[in-house]
Amino acid sequence: MPSDALTTAVPRSTGRPATIDPDAVAAIALRLFAERGYEQTSMEDIAREAGIGRKSLYRYFSSKAELIWGGMEPVIEASGRVLDSTGARDASDSDVLDGLREAAVAGVAVLPDLAVTRGRLRLIAEHAELASRSYESLAPQRDRARAYLVSAGVGEDVAGYLCAAFIGATFEAWMQWAAGTDPDPVPYLVEAVGVLRVPGS
Amino acid sequence: MPSDALTTAVPRSTGRPATIDPDAVAAIALRLFAERGYEQTSMEDIAREAGIGRKSLYRYFSSKAELIWGGMEPVIEASGRVLDSTGARDASDSDVLDGLREAAVAGVAVLPDLAVTRGRLRLIAEHAELASRSYESLAPQRDRARAYLVSAGVGEDVAGYLCAAFIGATFEAWMQWAAGTDPDPVPYLVEAVGVLRVPGS
DNA sequence: TACATAATGACACAGGGTGTCATAAGGTGG
DNA sequence: CCACCTTATGACACCCTGTGTCATTATGTA
Numbered sequence: 001m002p003s004d005a006l007t008t009a010v011p012r013s014t015g016r017p018a019t020i021d022p023d024a025v026a027a028i029a030l031r032l033f034a035e036r037g038y039e040q041t042s043m044e045d046i047a048r049e050a051g052i053g054r055k056s057l058y059r060y061f062s063s064k065a066e067l068i069w070g071g072m073e074p075v076i077e078a079s080g081r082v083l084d085s086t087g088a089r090d091a092s093d094s095d096v097l098d099g100l101r102e103a104a105v106a107g108v109a110v111l112p113d114l115a116v117t118r119g120r121l122r123l124i125a126e127h128a129e130l131a132s133r134s135y136e137s138l139a140p141q142r143d144r145a146r147a148y149l150v151s152a153g154v155g156e157d158v159a160g161y162l163c164a165a166f167i168g169a170t171f172e173a174w175m176q177w178a179a180g181t182d183p184d185p186v187p188y189l190v191e192a193v194g195v196l197r198v199p200g201s
Numbered sequence: 202m203p204s205d206a207l208t209t210a211v212p213r214s215t216g217r218p219a220t221i222d223p224d225a226v227a228a229i230a231l232r233l234f235a236e237r238g239y240e241q242t243s244m245e246d247i248a249r250e251a252g253i254g255r256k257s258l259y260r261y262f263s264s265k266a267e268l269i270w271g272g273m274e275p276v277i278e279a280s281g282r283v284l285d286s287t288g289a290r291d292a293s294d295s296d297v298l299d300g301l302r303e304a305a306v307a308g309v310a311v312l313p314d315l316a317v318t319r320g321r322l323r324l325i326a327e328h329a330e331l332a333s334r335s336y337e338s339l340a341p342q343r344d345r346a347r348a349y350l351v352s353a354g355v356g357e358d359v360a361g362y363l364c365a366a367f368i369g370a371t372f373e374a375w376m377q378w379a380a381g382t383d384p385d386p387v388p389y390l391v392e393a394v395g396v397l398r399v400p401g402s
Numbered sequence: 403t404a405c406a407t408a409a410t411g412a413c414a415c416a417g418g419g420t421g422t423c424a425t426a427a428g429g430t431g432g
Numbered sequence: 433c434c435a436c437c438t439t440a441t442g443a444c445a446c447c448c449t450g451t452g453t454c455a456t457t458a459t460g461t462a
Contacts (some may be wrong), residue, residue: 132335169366215437
C-alpha cells in the first residue's frame with residue numbers, strides 16, 4: 001500500500017483530507033494493464049481513467065511499476081516482521097532455515113485476495129522490466145533476512161549469499177505458483193527454501 | 202561485447218564498414234560515469250564525447266545500462282558454455298553442484314582486466330537501476346543452468362528454485378568481491394555456491 | 403467568517419528510447 | 433576509372449517516464 005506513508009503515518013486532523021483512494025487507482029491500473037497491455041498503457045491513460053491528474057497519480061505511486069509492486073508490500077512487510085521477531089530467539093543449529101521458511105510462508109497469510117495477487121505476479125512475470133524490480137522491491141526483506149541470519153550466528157559473507165539465494169528462490173516460487181492454478185502458494189515456498197543450506201552445519 | 206550481433210555474426214565483405222569501436226565507446230562511457238556519476242551523464246553526453254550521434258550510440262548499445270552490463274557478457278557466456286558442455290555427462294549424485302560451481306568459476310578466466318570489471322561491478326552495486334538489471338542480463342545463464350539441472354535429473358520445479366538461488370548467490374558473490382580489494386573472485390563464488398543443496402540427495 | 407493546511411493539477415522540463423529517412427562512405431563489378 | 437550497391441551514420445521528430453514549480457481549491461479549525 002503506497003499510501004501508507006501519507007495516510008497512516010500522518011493521521012492529521014487538519015487540512016484538506018485526501019479524496020483519492022490509492023487502492024482504487026491501483027485496481028484501475030491493473031485492469032487497464034490487463035486490457036491493453038503494460039507498456040501500451042501510459043500513466044496519463046491511468047490518470048484519465050481514474051479521473052485525476054497525472055501528477056496526482058505520481059504523488060501516490062512513485063513509478064509505474066509501483067502500481068503493481070505496491071500490492072506486494074504487505075506480503076514483504078509481514079515476512080520481514082517475522083524475521084525481526086524470530087531473530088531474538090537464538091537458533092542454535094540449522095533450524096535457521098526454519099526461520100527463513102517461516103518468514104517466507106508468513107507473507108501468504110496477509111493476502112486478502114489470492115486471485116488478484118496471481119494476476120499481479122503474472123504481470124510481473126511477463127515483463128522483464130517488472131521482474132527486474134524484484135531486486136529493489138525485495139531489498140528491505142534482504143536486509144532483514146541478513147540481520148536475522150547474522151544474529152543467528154551465520155557469518156557475514158555467508159549470510160549475504162544465503163539471503164540472495166533465499167530471495168531469488170522464494171521469488172521464483174511465487175512466479176511458479178502464479179503461472180499455475182494451485183490455490184496455495186505455501187508448498188512452492190517451502191520447496192524453494194529447500195534448496196538452501198547453511199554451510200556450517 | 203554488444204557488437205557481436207553486428208560484426209562477428211555477419212562478417213560481410215560488402216557495404217560500408219563500421220567506423221565506431223563499441224569497446225572504445227563503452228570505455229569512454231565508463232570514464233564519464235566515474236567522473237560525473239551515472240545518472241548525471243546523459244546518453245547525449247556520451248555520444249558527444251565519443252564523437253558520434255546519439256542514435257548511433259543506441260545502435261550499438263540498446264540501453265544506457267548496456268554500456269555497463271555489456272562488458273559482463275563474456276563472463277556470462279563462458280559460464281553458460283560450461284553448463285552446456287557439462288550437461289552431457291550424467292551427474293549421478295549431488296555433484297550436480299560441482300557443475301554449478303565449475304560454471305560460476307569459469308567466468309573468471311575470460312576476464313582480461315579484473316580492475317576494470319571491479320569498477321563496472323561497483324557501479325552496478327551503487328545503482329539499484331543497474332543491479333536490478335541483473336535479472337535480465339543473467340536470464341540466459343538462468344535458462345542454461347535450468348537445462349543443465351534438468352538434464353542432470355533434477356525435477357523441473359526444484360531446478361527453477363535452484364537456478365534462481367544460484368544466480369542470486371553468485372551475483373552477490375561478485376558484488377562482495379567488487380566491494381573489497383581481493384584480487385581473486387573465485388573463493389567468493391565457491392562460498393556462494395556452498396549455500397545451495399539439491400533436496401533429493 | 404477568516405485562517406491555516408494540504409490536496410490538486412496545470413505547466414514546463416530533462417532525459418530515455420524509438421522510428422523514419424536522407425546522406426555519406428566504403429567496397430565490388432564492369 | 434566509373435557506376436552501383438550495401439551499409440553505417442546522424443538529423444529530425446516523436447512518445448513516455450519522472451520531476452520540479454506554483455497557483456488554485458477544498459476542507460477543518462479558531
